[in-house]
Amino acid sequence: MMTLPKYRSRYLPAMTQGQIAAIADKESVPVIIPTGAIEQHGPHLPVGVDSILGQAYLGAALPLVPDDVPVLVAPPITIGKSDEHRGFPGTLFVSTKTLGRLLTSIASQLHGWGFRTIAILNTHGGNISVLRYTMRQIQVELGMRTVFLTSKYKPALSLQEETFGFHANEWETSIMLEVTEGMVDLSQAGCEYPARLGETGILRPEGAPATYTWVTGDLSKTGIVGDAAAATAEKGKEWFQNYTQSLAEEITKLSAWAKDQAGK
Numbered sequence: 001m002m003t004l005p006k007y008r009s010r011y012l013p014a015m016t017q018g019q020i021a022a023i024a025d026k027e028s029v030p031v032i033i034p035t036g037a038i039e040q041h042g043p044h045l046p047v048g049v050d051s052i053l054g055q056a057y058l059g060a061a062l063p064l065v066p067d068d069v070p071v072l073v074a075p076p077i078t079i080g081k082s083d084e085h086r087g088f089p090g091t092l093f094v095s096t097k098t099l100g101r102l103l104t105s106i107a108s109q110l111h112g113w114g115f116r117t118i119a120i121l122n123t124h125g126g127n128i129s130v131l132r133y134t135m136r137q138i139q140v141e142l143g144m145r146t147v148f149l150t151s152k153y154k155p156a157l158s159l160q161e162e163t164f165g166f167h168a169n170e171w172e173t174s175i176m177l178e179v180t181e182g183m184v185d186l187s188q189a190g191c192e193y194p195a196r197l198g199e200t201g202i203l204r205p206e207g208a209p210a211t212y213t214w215v216t217g218d219l220s221k222t223g224i225v226g227d228a229a230a231a232t233a234e235k236g237k238e239w240f241q242n243y244t245q246s247l248a249e250e251i252t253k254l255s256a257w258a259k260d261q262a263g264k
């Protein structure tokens with residue numbers, strides 16, 4: 001039997017054309033578009049982490065959203081803008097332009113079907129700058145409302161990890177332990193930071209008065225940027241539950257907001 005997401009009743013590709021045509025008040029129903037990436041995640045995690053996490057978050061959050069709250073989900077964009085990870089095996093990316101055009105193209109067709117609000121659930125930092133300007137363009141050119149959908153939950157990380165743990169880090173490793181089975185090799189989960197709190201110098205890749213552009217190879221030998229060794233299954237369980245609970249609340253708010261916007 002084929003596996004479809006747990007949120008199948010809200011998943012557009014699982015519907016017939018007739019069911020899609022019959023969706024009431026499309027202008028007030030937001031459509032979530034997950035955006036992820038396929039890129040190296042250190043020696044201990046699979047390259048699909050960012051795309052896997054988007055699906056795991058939705059799979060847990062959407063069942064917590066009341067059935068009478070209208071919200072739908074588009075198929076995910078699983079290949080993102082990951083040129084910062086080039087040179088590591090297993091990184092598969094598209095250009096800034098391709099990602100922008102793909103999102104614009106999806107948005108314009110959803111607009112053609114009658115939808116007016118899209119919400120991006122993005123799980124890859126490298127996509128953010130492209131998404132931001134593309135979403136503005138979609139608003140200006142298509143008259144759609146675009147939203148970054150984010151959980152408000154913040155885990156209690158050390159300040160060092162919060163500032164310099166960007167990738168294949170304590171968070172991603174812990175969550176992967178919770179949502180997958182046999183996909184995390186903890187024996188390979190190391191710790192690499194591009195800078196330490198309290199070090200002198202004002203020029204750093206992030207978290208400094210002056211920052212420089214970087215590719216992962218500048219910051220890390222293993223591909224880990226952060227403390228993957230601090231990850232545990234217990235943290236993953238607690239964080240995932242809190243994160244998706246908050247995400248469900250944000251989805252519910254998003255739906256109310258879209259309805260409100262449609263009434264204006």
Ligand SMILES: [Zn+2]
Pocket residue numbers: 041049050123124167168172
């Ligand atoms: Zn990641």
